Amino acid sequence: MSQDAPPPAPARRRDSAATRAAILSAARETFTQRGYDAAGLREIAHAAEVDTRLISRYFGSKEGLFAEVVDLAYEKSMMMTPEHNAQAARTLLTGGHEAPGATGADAAPAEGLLLTLRSASNPRAAAIMRESIERNYQQRLADALPGTDTEGRAALLIAICAGVLLNRHLLGHTALDGPDTERLIPYLHAALDAVAKMPEQQGDR
Amino acid sequence: MSQDAPPPAPARRRDSAATRAAILSAARETFTQRGYDAAGLREIAHAAEVDTRLISRYFGSKEGLFAEVVDLAYEKSMMMTPEHNAQAARTLLTGGHEAPGATGADAAPAEGLLLTLRSASNPRAAAIMRESIERNYQQRLADALPGTDTEGRAALLIAICAGVLLNRHLLGHTALDGPDTERLIPYLHAALDAVAKMPEQQGDR
DNA sequence: ATCGTAAGTCCACACTCGTGGACATGCAAG
DNA sequence: CTTGCATGTCCACGAGTGTGGACTTACGAT
Known part of the structure; x- marks a missing residue:
């Protein structure tokens, strides 16, 4: 006291x-x-x-506040390298329900992407997020990719992750949230590898 | 006259x-x-x-009107079979700017998915769309897939397509809208095949 | 020609939104 | 202690939103 x-x-x-x-x-x-x-x-x-x-x-x-929030989210968001595609696929499909209050580096990329998905319908917010993603996230991801067209492929990877989260958390697709979701991990993993790795590395595990 | x-x-x-x-x-x-x-x-x-x-x-x-619009959009939306992955990848990455007024079967899946993406932030609208997608679209797509877990993989395919459209049209990612976008088609095609086809068919063109 | 009913029109309500300006307050420097 | 300024508080405005109820009009059948 x-x-x-x-x-x-x-x-x-x-x-x-x-x-x-x-x-x-x-x-x-x-x-x-x-x-x-x-x-x-x-x-x-x-x-x-x-x-x-x-x-x-x-x-x-409000825009100024949002811009600062977005920047912070993508500065601290998790890095995703080709070697982590397996874990990324698992996290995207099964994780996300726990630790909603996680901040900083512990936060899954879901944090920033969820923010993006729910605000993408507003053009002004979309512009703010695009700028922040390209500056903070996409560039680092592109640097970690082998081969050519790394920027575009990085954008493609982000797009795939965003799409899965969209269908799972925003739309609440039952097929992506049920007990059989784990069986889809290999498929998502293969899809991520198809973009992240070069063709001759496809089979590598 | x-x-x-x-x-x-x-x-x-x-x-x-x-x-x-x-x-x-x-x-x-x-x-x-x-x-x-x-x-x-x-x-x-x-x-x-x-x-x-x-x-x-x-x-x-407003909800009633929206539900009817969504149903109409997905009833008429284009079918996507594993054989059409190549064309789908091309359409997703390069098309979509032409024929904004196209109705009916001519409309790309972009029509319905764009509607979905821009409205997904509203929970009520999301529920309406999820129901319509699962009823009108996902089921037909699952029936066209080989192998097992067809429902989940169909949802995964829809998710990937939605993610690409999201980053391209809503966020306006420059890396997905520039002149080099065509070079990404093979990668997206491979990612779609990884989900749509069985492993032993991966190399088929 | 007349009347019933469907089709179309108008006013208004209660509510929420972001933001501007004027005012009160407490900490730190003189 | 007194003063200055940053920090926090309150009221209100104008513009949106979806929707309810009452009214007017024109078409189709009697």
Whole structure:
């Protein structure tokens, strides 16, 4: 009890850095769960236990806040190399339901991609995400690919992952969420390899 | 000129069937271009040159209208068999910019999938689309697949196609829309084959 | 020619959205 | 202690949304 904060305030009172961080965290979660359009500033502010008007103060506008959230998501998102295609296929098809609050490097690529999928319908949000993906993620993935056309193939890999997550989590396809989903892992693995590896390496395990 | 309609009215005046069709057509286009949430009933009504209130009269609600549009889109959407993977890969990566008004069987699967992608962020719309896809499209595709786990693999194929279209048309990934996009066709083709064909058929062309 | 009914039209409600400006407050420097 | 400025708070606006109810019109059958 002697550890109580000296001021009688129950929480932080005047800490702009902490406030910014709280807004950012709440925004990441809300945007990921509901998408850019459906997520309201009032809802984000309520989740962050912060006055609504402070968001506009710190981030300028809803777009500004979103851009910062997207950048953060893809900066920290998991790296995917051709060697990890097997694990990626498994994670995409079976994971994703646990650890919804995982932040940072622990977060699966699903975090950023889910955010992208749910906000892609808004053209402004789509432009922001495209820019961030190409700058933060696609470039690193392309550098890890062998052979030629690495940029395009990296984009193709991202597209395949996004498509699976879309059908599984947004549409909720029963065929991708049932107990038989594990049997699809080899197929998805082969599809990823077909894009990530060169033809002569296809058979490698 | 002698073929003019007998009544001096510039357009149809009292034709419930034609009005319904006009609303449906305008709704399909508007929903596809802007997504479920962004498309307003007033906007659809204006495009169909119809009073807004008529939509609620004919279709009950926005959801009812959307459900009918989705069903129509997937009923008529193109069939995709394993033999057509090459053409599908080409169409997904290079086509889609022409014939935006194509209706019926001529419409690429892009039509229905674009509608799906832009509306997937809304949970209600997602549920409607999932139901329609599984009923109208996925089942036929699964029947055309060899081997086992045909339902799941059909869902996987749809997911891959959706992902490519998402990155290309919604996000506007430059790597998937540039002049080098044609070089990616073999890779996408191989990925589709990896899911659609059995392992021993992989090399077949 | 007349009347019933379907087809089409208009007004309005309750609600949510992002954002602007004016005001109160507490921490840190003088 | 006093002052200055960043930090946090509140009210409100105008523009959207989907939809309900009451009204007017024209077509088709009697």
